Amino acid sequence: MYGYNGKILRINLKNKSYNIEKLDTDMAKKFIGGRGLGTKIFKDEVNPKVDAFSPENKLLIVSGPLTGTPIFTSGRYMVVTKSPLSGTIASSNSGGKWGAELKFAGYDVIIIEEKADKPIYIEIVDDKIEFKDASYLWGKVVSETTKILEDSSVQGAKIMTIGPAGENLSKMAAIMNDNDRAAGRSGVGAVMGSKNLKAITIKGSNKPQVYDSDALKKLSKELLVKIKENGVTGQGLPTYGTAVLVNILNEIGCHPTNNFQKSYFENADEISGETMAEKFLIKKTACFRCPIGCGRHVRIGDGEGGGPEYETLWSFGSDCGIDDLDAIIKANYWCNEMGLDTISAGATIAAAIELHQEGYIKDEELDGLSLEFGNGTDIVEWTKRIGRSEGLGRKMAEGSYRLAESYGAPELSMTVKKLEIPAYDPRGIQGQGLQYATSNRGGCHVRGYLISPEILGLPEQLDRFKIEGKAMWAKTFQDLTASIDSLGLCLFTSFAFGAEDYANMVNAICGTNHTADSILETGDRIWNLEKQFNLDAGIAPGEDKLPKRLLEEKIPDGPSKGWVHKLSELLPEYYSLRGWNKDGIPKEEKLEELGL
Amino acid sequence: MKVEVRLFATFRNERFKKKSFEISSGITTPKEILADLGIKESSVAILLVNGIHSKINMPLKDGDIISLFPPVGGG
Ligand code: SF4
Numbered sequence: 001m002y003g004y005n006g007k008i009l010r011i012n013l014k015n016k017s018y019n020i021e022k023l024d025t026d027m028a029k030k031f032i033g034g035r036g037l038g039t040k041i042f043k044d045e046v047n048p049k050v051d052a053f054s055p056e057n058k059l060l061i062v063s064g065p066l067t068g069t070p071i072f073t074s075g076r077y078m079v080v081t082k083s084p085l086s087g088t089i090a091s092s093n094s095g096g097k098w099g100a101e102l103k104f105a106g107y108d109v110i111i112i113e114e115k116a117d118k119p120i121y122i123e124i125v126d127d128k129i130e131f132k133d134a135s136y137l138w139g140k141v142v143s144e145t146t147k148i149l150e151d152s153s154v155q156g157a158k159i160m161t162i163g164p165a166g167e168n169l170s171k172m173a174a175i176m177n178d179n180d181r182a183a184g185r186s187g188v189g190a191v192m193g194s195k196n197l198k199a200i201t202i203k204g205s206n207k208p209q210v211y212d213s214d215a216l217k218k219l220s221k222e223l224l225v226k227i228k229e230n231g232v233t234g235q236g237l238p239t240y241g242t243a244v245l246v247n248i249l250n251e252i253g254c255h256p257t258n259n260f261q262k263s264y265f266e267n268a269d270e271i272s273g274e275t276m277a278e279k280f281l282i283k284k285t286a287c288f289r290c291p292i293g294c295g296r297h298v299r300i301g302d303g304e305g306g307g308p309e310y311e312t313l314w315s316f317g318s319d320c321g322i323d324d325l326d327a328i329i330k331a332n333y334w335c336n337e338m339g340l341d342t343i344s345a346g347a348t349i350a351a352a353i354e355l356h357q358e359g360y361i362k363d364e365e366l367d368g369l370s371l372e373f374g375n376g377t378d379i380v381e382w383t384k385r386i387g388r389s390e391g392l393g394r395k396m397a398e399g400s401y402r403l404a405e406s407y408g409a410p411e412l413s414m415t416v417k418k419l420e421i422p423a424y425d426p427r428g429i430q431g432q433g434l435q436y437a438t439s440n441r442g443g444c445h446v447r448g449y450l451i452s453p454e455i456l457g458l459p460e461q462l463d464r465f466k467i468e469g470k471a472m473w474a475k476t477f478q479d480l481t482a483s484i485d486s487l488g489l490c491l492f493t494s495f496a497f498g499a500e501d502y503a504n505m506v507n508a509i510c511g512t513n514h515t516a517d518s519i520l521e522t523g524d525r526i527w528n529l530e531k532q533f534n535l536d537a538g539i540a541p542g543e544d545k546l547p548k549r550l551l552e553e554k555i556p557d558g559p560s561k562g563w564v565h566k567l568s569e570l571l572p573e574y575y576s577l578r579g580w581n582k583d584g585i586p587k588e589e590k591l592e593e594l595g596l
Numbered sequence: 597m598k599v600e601v602r603l604f605a606t607f608r609n610e611r612f613k614k615k616s617f618e619i620s621s622g623i624t625t626p627k628e629i630l631a632d633l634g635i636k637e638s639s640v641a642i643l644l645v646n647g648i649h650s651k652i653n654m655p656l657k658d659g660d661i662i663s664l665f666p667p668v669g670g671g
Contacts, residue, residue: 230667231641231666231667231668232667232668232669232670234667235606235666235667236605236641236666236667236668236669237669237670239605239606240605240668240669241669242669242670242671244604244605244668244669245668245669245670245671247604247605247665248604248642248665248668251602251604251644251647251663252644252647252648252649253647269613273605274604274605274608294669309671310671311671423671445671449670451670451671452670455642456641456642456668456670457641457642457649461649463649464649492669492670495670558647559644559646559647559648560647
């Protein structure tokens with residue numbers, strides 16, 4: 001068995017029992033692992049109409065065949081479940097070291113079923129599985145829980161936990177690991193909370209077997225050269241992290257500001273990667289076996305900790321009209337402590353500010369806090385209230401769509417399939433907008449990062465306003481990303497690597513015969529599988545859409561002034577390239593071709 | 597004529613964030629501005645004129661804003 005461990009750990013929380021089952025590796029290879037394999041197992045086992053918070057929903061934690069191997073950035077695991085936020089399939093991944101430890105413990109997949117009658121955590125040391133009382137941990141923030149469990153577990157154990165947001169079933173709750181790494185999106189932390197599962201500690205002593213170590217060593221050398229020589233992975237990300245994007249997106253006028261009311265933020269430089277490096281950065285950090293090291297460790301008030309990514313600087317910054325970097329860094333810190341998705345949390349506060357601006361949210365509901373564009377004083381407090389579900393924070397914890405809908409103004413929520421759209425205004429980046437609209441988990445940039453060709457010029461520079469050819473780019477990026485997410489690697493490697501490099505890696509590690517084409521075809525299969533799940537779950541094909549504001553309200557100023565998104569012109573070609581009918585439903589022959 | 601040059605990321609080191617340039621005869625494209633600033637053409641990953649991706653030899657006009665980025669990360 002190469003790459004895979006060949007084992008599934010199936011846990012029943014109600015009975016506090018477990019089974020170790022054999023993984024069907026032939027089936028696994030068809031979907032690679034991670035996101036693909038997780039979706040396949042989930043779709044086979046769970047009724048797509050299940051309520052996300054019912055015990056019948058399952059929580060899958062899935063490694064890829066490359067997770068935990070010596071290849072670069074192999075620390076990833078994927079959480080697959082039904083999202084309480086969007087009602088779609090959720091697959092949310094995280095870096096750090098936890099994923100690699102899952103592999104060392106001897107498993108490819110953990111399937112968590114049912115619900116515990118009171119808070120518990122699971123301790124895994126190789127094949128020793130124990131269920132432990134977590135009542136004393138319930139209510140504790142992430143760093144405190146992590147510290148307590150690190151001290152009480154075997155040395156070197158890695159900790160995954162939810163914070164108060166997950167316990168309180170916030171639909172924006174993340175699953176946190178290694179303190180400040182997050183499987184952030186789609187509310188996966190709330191599913192864990194609904195099962196009364198506070199944490200999983202894990203420690204393993206096996207290394208996954210590699211098919212051809214010599215070939216892998218040779219390949220690793222070549223790939224390291226590619227990483228170092230690529231401008232983004234060799235210089236950009238290591239020097240400034242993702243935060244450097246603030247100024248780029250703002251300079252092109254696609255940096256959504258004040259809940260997408262405009263897309264150029266005059267004070268963006270105050271919250272940029274450059275300013276963070278100058279005033280707050282202490283050191284850079286890296287996940288398991290990562291030579292890139294895009295993580296930032298920064299000064300936070302009198303202490304220090306994980307720093308914000310670009311998306312967070314945007315969501316709590318420009319999207320709320322806020323140029324107070326100190327406050328944004330603190331809000332990011334509290335998202336990590338509460339276990340909240342920083343994109344959804346910040347974007348929901350932005351929507352709340354507009355609801356207040358428009359008179360929907362009344363002053364009486366604010367309990368003494370301010371809620372205005374450009375006023376950073378209270379965003380930290382709002383973040384805590386969302387995490388603790390206090391006052392208006394309880395409504396906000398439902399995400400921006402449900403919040404805006406509850407006031408009769410759902411159009412003020414900048415979401416796709418109820419998931420908050422991140423930091424790139426699609427009105428001035430047409431391909432990215434198509435990608436948002438068609439993403440199987442809703443408004444998400446990392447299902448297909450067209451920012452790379454449309455803004456960063458990788459692998460080639462496209463005209464960001466044009467629609468010609470963008471459907472093909474969107475499909476190709478979505479398919480490749482689905483495979484990378486399934487291998488167990490960090491998506492940032494794709495700035496330097498192409499489909500063939502991934503094929504070479506998986507072949508050296510698993511002894512498979514992948515080619516660039518088969519990597520993309522597998523991604524296509526995974527994409528269609530996710531789509532099938534969503535359709536079965538009742539997500540209507542017409543949900544491949546963007547908020548009205550982005551289709552009808554022109555960007556009012558800045559370098560992308562006058563643009564709206566042309567989704568209706570892009571969708572037909574996209575559906576046709578996917579082999580779907582005009583309503584966006586996969587055709588029988590397409591599914592057959594993919595073996596679904 | 598006057599143009600504004602904005603530098604980002606490592607290009608700022610020992611230079612500036614933002615500066616107005618009075619264009620004298622001979623400087624008519626970003627290429628000449630780069631030479632003036634001692635920035636190698638090959639080190640420029642993104643060149644914007646008024647927020648639009650542009651070529652190094654694009655003729656400049658009065659009031660243009662030129663933004664220069666070295667290779668930078670994704671998010
Ligand atoms: S590039 Fe960044 S997110 Fe990716 S593995 Fe490295 S440190 Fe982690």
